[in-house]
Amino acid sequence: MGGTVRLTAAQAMTRWLSVQQNETGERFVEGVWAIFGHGNVAGLGEALQGMGDALPTWRGQNEQTMAHAAIAFAKGHARRRAQAVTTSIGPGATNVVTAAALAHVNRLPLLVIAGDVFANRRPDPVLQQIEDFDDGTVSANDCFRPVSRYFDRITRPEHLLTALPRAMRVMTDPANCGPVTLAFCQDVQAEAHDWPEEFFEPRIWRIRRPEPDAQELAEVAGLIRAAKSPVIVAGGGVIYSEAGEVLGEFASRHNIAVIETQAGKSALAQSHPMNFGAAGVDGSAAANAAAAAADLVIAVGTRLQDFTTGSRTLFGDARIAAVNVQPYDAAKHGAVSLVADARVALEKLTAELGDYHGEAADAGARAAWLTAVDAHCAAPAGDEGLPTDAQVIGAVQRATGDDAIAMCAAGTMPGALKLLWQPSQGGYHMEYGYSCMGYEIAGAMGLKLARPEREVICFVGDGSYMMANSELATAVMRRVPFTVVLTDNRGFGCINRLQQGCGGEEFNNLYKDCNIEAQPQIDYVAHAGAMGAHAVKAASIADLEAQIAAARGRDIPTVIVIETTAEPGPGFGEAGHWWDVAVPEVGRSEKLKQAYVAYLNNRAHQRLVN
Numbered sequence: 001m002g003g004t005v006r007l008t009a010a011q012a013m014t015r016w017l018s019v020q021q022n023e024t025g026e027r028f029v030e031g032v033w034a035i036f037g038h039g040n041v042a043g044l045g046e047a048l049q050g051m052g053d054a055l056p057t058w059r060g061q062n063e064q065t066m067a068h069a070a071i072a073f074a075k076g077h078a079r080r081r082a083q084a085v086t087t088s089i090g091p092g093a094t095n096v097v098t099a100a101a102l103a104h105v106n107r108l109p110l111l112v113i114a115g116d117v118f119a120n121r122r123p124d125p126v127l128q129q130i131e132d133f134d135d136g137t138v139s140a141n142d143c144f145r146p147v148s149r150y151f152d153r154i155t156r157p158e159h160l161l162t163a164l165p166r167a168m169r170v171m172t173d174p175a176n177c178g179p180v181t182l183a184f185c186q187d188v189q190a191e192a193h194d195w196p197e198e199f200f201e202p203r204i205w206r207i208r209r210p211e212p213d214a215q216e217l218a219e220v221a222g223l224i225r226a227a228k229s230p231v232i233v234a235g236g237g238v239i240y241s242e243a244g245e246v247l248g249e250f251a252s253r254h255n256i257a258v259i260e261t262q263a264g265k266s267a268l269a270q271s272h273p274m275n276f277g278a279a280g281v282d283g284s285a286a287a288n289a290a291a292a293a294a295d296l297v298i299a300v301g302t303r304l305q306d307f308t309t310g311s312r313t314l315f316g317d318a319r320i321a322a323v324n325v326q327p328y329d330a331a332k333h334g335a336v337s338l339v340a341d342a343r344v345a346l347e348k349l350t351a352e353l354g355d356y357h358g359e360a361a362d363a364g365a366r367a368a369w370l371t372a373v374d375a376h377c378a379a380p381a382g383d384e385g386l387p388t389d390a391q392v393i394g395a396v397q398r399a400t401g402d403d404a405i406a407m408c409a410a411g412t413m414p415g416a417l418k419l420l421w422q423p424s425q426g427g428y429h430m431e432y433g434y435s436c437m438g439y440e441i442a443g444a445m446g447l448k449l450a451r452p453e454r455e456v457i458c459f460v461g462d463g464s465y466m467m468a469n470s471e472l473a474t475a476v477m478r479r480v481p482f483t484v485v486l487t488d489n490r491g492f493g494c495i496n497r498l499q500q501g502c503g504g505e506e507f508n509n510l511y512k513d514c515n516i517e518a519q520p521q522i523d524y525v526a527h528a529g530a531m532g533a534h535a536v537k538a539a540s541i542a543d544l545e546a547q548i549a550a551a552r553g554r555d556i557p558t559v560i561v562i563e564t565t566a567e568p569g570p571g572f573g574e575a576g577h578w579w580d581v582a583v584p585e586v587g588r589s590e591k592l593k594q595a596y597v598a599y600l601n602n603r604a605h606q607r608l609v610n
Helices: 009-017 043-054 063-076 097-106 140-147 157-171 186-190 214-226 236-240 244-254 285-293 342-353 363-377 389-399 413-420 439-450 462-467 471-478 493-501 524-530 541-551 590-603
Strands: 004-008 029-034 057-059 082-087 110-116 150-154 179-185 192-196 230-234 257-260 275-278 296-300 319-324 336-339 404-408 428-430 455-461 483-488 534-537 558-563
Touching (some): 004 009, 009 043, 009 186, 009 192, 029 043, 043 186, 063 082, 063 097, 063 110, 063 428, 097 110, 097 140, 110 140, 110 186, 179 186, 230 244, 236 244, 236 342, 244 257, 257 285, 296 342, 363 413, 389 413, 389 455, 389 483, 389 541, 413 428, 439 455, 439 462, 462 483, 524 534, 541 558
Parallel strands (some): 029 057, 082 110, 150 179, 404 428
Antiparallel strands (some): 004 192
């Protein structure tokens, strides 16, 4: 038996986290975002202060956006590294619930160390304590249970001996990866315990690559050999598995077109000849045509969200074979499952398929779509009024190089970027599993921290910017440079269009349609400048290109504001697919009645097998 060391529970937690490593020898939990309050300032705050650079602490402005930055950091590292967030009890903790849900949906590691009430209950009820009249074990942190992959309440110091390894197991498990919440009672944080010295020995956590079951492999290979015109749907799992190169080789060798989800976009560079672009609701004409013509859909590393499948109408009667590390995802849509790491599965399938070739994919459709993209994104020839989102995307594309990463989360831009942005490999970062407004600014900071060698371009609408912008000040303080392209269409333009598309009237989305006395005149340049960013307003598309180039020489964030039209602009009507958004069955207007008839017609094509 080895010796012991006497530490508080908080000191033990921080010391243990500081020696957990990934396969390259880097600290897996890089550091801790912290806003201190009662519940974490005395115990965990003292412990973090004592760690210094061995486990650095960063101050943010809002608990939710600190967690967004941590999530973007983990996504930027393809889940090989993560960050932690600590909060006080009460609102400090519940502010993170939205971010935890975002990490859960996107299968990304996040460690939430939430201050909790007193385990000894002596001062109950403490400030901010939620009291359940029928259950004395409940606290506000129980809100995290449905949005955590692993939840634990630390009511004794020695609980950490099991809770911390379990937390790391979840965050490094490719199939079960997601947020971990450790609700850390504030009195327990400060309690001393004699810890085994061996507990603090450095440990390497390897992310496994599950091999496929031989029978599943043979069955999926047989389906592919029997298919004439298969198509591959590439999801985020391709990126997390670092399988992009293997996917490109597989698609080329077997002549199978690749179409992309939001999470999977840039697993292949847009220039790859087998990359037919975005799939589904926000999909390209070429990709959706390939999907509609397919007799077999090979879903690789995707959870088959409704945007990808056109709410289960895109793939017709095609068989689905799903390659996924998570059996839950591999079995969706009645798919034939191949439970395995994406890279390993593609390598094994290639060996099984030999010289198999699918029928020639329609390269002409791909070329026609890319030609259309160039036209939609071209600079306006003259005074055509406010620019479209497509023209803004085109300007940024022309002003950046292959090292640029376009990132976004909500509003019009996710669909526009998925359609029109032409990334190099790894040049796209979209949070669209939860489509969380307010992720963008904090996410851009986290992404730049993960990928400092690349140019990060954050696209954000005025609506999302108004929801959460305060981490811009944090990025200024930490000297984290990225470029924000803030498109101002004076409200929630995306939902305004959806409202009308579902038979409704314009209502409560654009400022002009809200029940307000005066139209707001928000000076976004002044606002961003007040937080220390370099902020300018682009007078035109040409000016936007110039401002993008000028931003590269700065060591702080640059915010470029440009007014855009609230209309979708050309290009969006030539692609895309139906999305199931329930239309009222009865209503007053003829437009609504027609929308409901169209809704029923589309719904009749949905696949019912789950």
